[in-house]
Amino acid sequence: MVRIAFVGAGSTVFARNLIGDLIAYPELRDRLSFSLHDIDERRLRTSEVVANRIAATCDIPMTVEATTDRRKALEGADYVVTMFQVGGYEPSTVIDFEIPEKYGLQQTIADTLGVGGIMRGLRTVPVLVDVSEDISEVAGDAVFLNYANPMAINMWGLADLGSHPGYGLCHSIPLTASDLAHDLGIPADELEYTAAGINHMAFYLKLEHHGQNVYPKLKTLFTDPADAPRRGERGMPDAVRYEIMRRLGYFVAESSEHFAEYTPWFIKRDRPDLIAEFQIPLREYIRRCEIHDAEWDALRSRLEDESVELTIPHSGEFAPQIIHSIETDTQRTVYTNIPNQGHIDNLPDGCIVEV
Structure with a gap:
């Protein structure tokens, strides 16, 4: 079995998309085991239901576990995918926008750099470092794939402070x-x-x-x-x-x-x-969060309702491609965020580059 841990699995739609991409590979569909973790029990429950619905809909022997205990979720994992936002929309994202606005600084997304990106990084890096330490202790050979923003800040912090190497992924x-x-x-x-x-x-x-x-x-x-x-x-x-x-x-x-x-x-x-x-x-990210929150209850009901057809789209995300390549020795081109080691010669060694 290929054991994959999702940390931040309460990101239900994203988790569904990753699972959907993975089961699309014939070499993997009968070998997958998912361990889902989130600190939000209600969202975690929804993701567990959706994952099991995918298994039933596609008639595959996929195993699914869900737990709020992160170390338990990571135990024995072959791959770890992090996809969380520390602090959530309220209070953190709102504060990231409202305090700078008091001083005349306007932002659109605030998830990469500037005041919003820096504060988001300060919240996220310690958690990623903790995850890396857990991986080293309970899943030492796991491949660590991170989607959490701000990507460059997070991966630099992880490279300098973490105990397990990681690869940053973005679909842009x-x-x-x-x-x-x-x-x-x-x-x-x-x-x-x-x-x-x-x-x-x-x-x-x-x-x-x-x-x-x-x-x-x-x-x-x-x-x-x-x-x-x-x-x-x-x-x-x-x-x-x-x-x-x-x-x-x-x-x-x-x-x-x-x-x-x-x-x-x-x-x-x-x-x-x-x-x-x-x-x-x-303030675009504020609008997106408000729309998402307003639509979430209805979306959750549709995802959990067995009488409603479950759509399983193909996302093209890099994590499933990387997992498939490693498991089947298949060569393909992917882009990752890693410490610069001469990859881009006019940027400092050690900074995080996307190549």
Whole structure:
């Protein structure tokens, strides 16, 4: 059996997506054992129900355990996936936004750097270090895969203070590549790319279609911010990244609403015109959390209701791909956040890079 522990398994939809990707591999579907952990017993229960529904729906001998005891969840794990947010929406995220706003600092997402990102990192790094120590003691050979933000801060803290090495994972590079393929009018699987940088600020160094550089065509698109494409369920405008590409020459992998707060160029106290021109959604993460909380009870009911068909989407996340590659000795390209050891020669050794 392949034993996989999810720490933060109360992230029910994300846990469902990872499980769905894993069972899609024929070599794995009959060998999977999941150990789910969360400190929120109600959400953990929902994830347990969903995991068991997946097993029943797909008729596979998958075993599922759920516990609020983290060390118990980690015992004997072959893989550990962390996917939690320390402090939650209230009080932590609200404080991350409201205190800076009192002093004139506006944010969009606040999960990477700046005041919000730093505070989130200070909450999260100690927990990741504790998890790494538990892994060393009860699952010493486990592969440690982290999704918790702020990625660079967390992985740097883990590298310096943790007792078990980890790999940071983010889906922004492949998802943005799919968006760019759509903008260019080509199939996503035909876009060839190489990206590198730091998490949420990795740039596509190569974008090619059948060996031809597509940057010249990309730079002719959406030259007016008002015409920028809209992304995702909420239709977020992507004007900032197209502007950055025209200024710097390369397209960045994380979304416009994220990138807008990473530099001093777009959110300025005395330039509200820039907010309007580039359609920058201030307090966007607050809105997302409020929408999620408002919809959660109904979503939970649907996920737990056996009379409602359970959808099991393919997410394309890196963790299942890595697990499959290790278990089957299959080569594939994935992007991870790891300490720089000459991977990017104009960034300091030891800092966390996404390559």
